[in-house]
Amino acid sequence: MTLGLINANPVVQAKKERLTRTRDQYRDDGVDPLEIYEYVRDIRDPEHPYTLEQLSVLSEDSITVDDKLDRILITFTPTIQHCSMANVIGLCLRAKLKECLPLHYKVDIRVSPGSHADEDSVNKQLNDKERVIAALENPNLRQLVDECIFSNEM
Template structure:
């Protein structure tokens, strides 16, 4: 546990989120940030924004099309996974599976977060909280990947794989104790 986390002085203006059928109407970096900024840290009374765990530069939104497929597949090969939020399930692309097997274009949202300390024991819970909030308010047509930023956690690779493993994520969301902890974090 980080006994003395640094509180960031954030001056990001608030924006009003427009929802239709409880889903975000406009998917932009600003709206995704607004959706995530008030998630509470599991160990502190502060938000992820207050602690600098999330920021706008860690949010990437895009479309995978045939023109950028090589770049994306190269990235997937390095990462070994890419998550999909299709009907609230995450699917993984593994090495040797072409993204084109899934059809194009693919809308995606990548969220990178930075734990307050490199050995944060709550990093997985923070990632699950981010993922649950996105699954709740983002249309199912978006592929969502939540991961710990490179070189910011001692178990970054293992945790990133867990955060984007559909079976582990679904099992976590079926575990009442974990869901209760996540719900305490969500605004």
């Protein structure tokens, strides 16, 4: 079953309790890191039946919001240095946020410094609009992204 997996035995954390907020606890003037985390925490890893949260690929602390510049920075940590799915994880984050956030936000998605052997290349691909659009137009890649985004919503 684990034949061909890059990381056949990932460390899996217990699922965290979902934050319960009333509408008046959300900010009216923008988004906060916790709100964004709630949007993306259940994205499934492309290789495993676990979420990015469970694999500690993503955490609340890895999201920064700058309201003055309408910028959001998400930094994720692949489970291994040579993760071949880092670009797919970034595409999943970008696709999910595109459907959840107002259009005026600029989203930067990066791998954590030192967490990937090809960090510069991954960061460049994930933040190049033309590359992202081209990747999401590929039917097979789009299907994989959609499966990762929507697998836990059912």
